[in-house]
Amino acid sequence: xxxxxxxxxxxxxxxxxxxxxxxxxxxxxxxxxxxxxxxxxxxxxxxxxxxxxxxxxxxxxxxxxxxxxxxxxxxxxxxxxxxxxxxxxxxxxxxxxxxxxxxxxxxxxxxxxxxxx
Numbered sequence: 557x558x559x560x561x562x563x564x565x566x567x568x569x570x571x572x573x574x575x576x577x578x579x580x581x582x583x584x585x586x587x588x589x590x591x592x593x594x595x596x597x598x599x600x601x602x603x604x605x606x607x608x609x610x611x612x613x614x615x616x617x618x619x620x621x622x623x624x625x626x627x628x629x630x631x632x633x634x635x636x637x638x639x640x641x642x643x644x645x646x647x648x649x650x651x652x653x654x655x656x657x658x659x660x661x662x663x664x665x666x667x668x669x670x671x672x673x
Contacts, residue, residue: 559588561664562671564597569609571673572600576620578671583629590630590667592660598637603649625651632660 560582562575579589593601600606609617625631632653637643645654655663664670 557586557588558668559664559666560590560669560671561660561667562589562591562673564591564593564600564673566596566673567598567600567605569611571597572606572609573611573614573617573620574673575671576617576624577615579629580620580624580627582669583624583627588628588630589624590632590660590664591624592632592634592655592664593637594634595637595640598633598641598643601631601633601637601649601652602643602647606649630663632663634660 560579562579564571564575575591579591583589606617606621630653631651632655633648635654635656638645648654
């Protein structure tokens with residue numbers, strides 16, 4: 557088993573689909589996976605935002621998200637997103653860990669694969 561860390565730096569479909577597709581594949585294979593949403597990616601974690609995303613030819617995003625979390629994948633929201641993007645903590649989707657960058661670094665320090673989108 558290995559650890560994979562993926563940073564998500566934007567909130568557009570091109571930033572959101574790849575982490576969940578790759579992350580879902582890895583977690584289904586038994587790897588530990590953390591998706592860390594920087595302030596740039598944090599708007600995607602507002603309740604209802606990902607439900608509005610769809611791209612022709614790609615899997616259903618909500619099925620990917622739910623499967624990812626069900627298999628133990630972790631989603632982290634950088635707490636700087638609250639101030640930088642004006643997001644209310646109550647508006648963050650369920651199952652998301654609110655953390656600082658130092659927590660992400662500590663959790664991901666043993667990652668053997670890293671990606672950034």
